[in-house]
Structures are given as structure tokens and as C-alpha cells.
Amino acid sequence: MRSDKENLIVKLTFELSLEIIKFSEEIRALHRYEMASQVFRSGTSIGANIREAQNAESKADFIHKFKISAKEADELEYWLLLCEQSEFYPKPKKEVTNRFENNY
Numbered sequence: 001m002r003s004d005k006e007n008l009i010v011k012l013t014f015e016l017s018l019e020i021i022k023f024s025e026e027i028r029a030l031h032r033y034e035m036a037s038q039v040f041r042s043g044t045s046i047g048a049n050i051r052e053a054q055n056a057e058s059k060a061d062f063i064h065k066f067k068i069s070a071k072e073a074d075e076l077e078y079w080l081l082l083c084e085q086s087e088f089y090p091k092p093k094k095e096v097t098n099r100f101e102n103n104y
Contacts, residue, residue, distance in 0.1 A: 017047040
């Protein structure tokens, strides 16, 4: 199923992962390791599963990987909302929330 031409969803989820890495490091710098790990894992998992879907063994496998990505996106949204609403965590920058809102 993999193609050499550019795939927009792969590109966008990779870019989201880069923004998530920056944000999780910002959280980690405040010694909030648990939240940093949750944001990092769910945020980078989206793109990893999308990328993995490009080599799916079947259409069902492809759909399954995309569904996992959707679940991870929902989880990431939860963690970002907690950061946004809590006084103890940095607020996600617009680069993170805009990418997330515009793509999921």
C-alpha cells in the first residue's frame, strides 16, 4: 500500500509530533514528568500509527491503524485540555492546538 508520493496526513502528523516533542520538553523542564510523558506518548503515537498504516497488510489492518491514531488524538486532546485548564502546567502554544484542531 505504500507509495513514494507525498502523503498529506503522514506529513501533517509528523509535523504535529515535532510540535508535541517541543511542548513535552517544556513540561518536562518544569519537572512535571508524568504529564510530559503522557503528552509525548499520545502525541507522537498518532503519526507513528499513521506511518505504520502505510505498510498495512490488509485494508482492515490499514483501518485499524487509523482508528488507533484517532484514539490517540482524542487522548492527546484530553491532556492538552488539562494543561490548558490547570494552573500547574504550561498552556499549549497555538502551534500545537492549531495543528491539532485543524487536522483532527
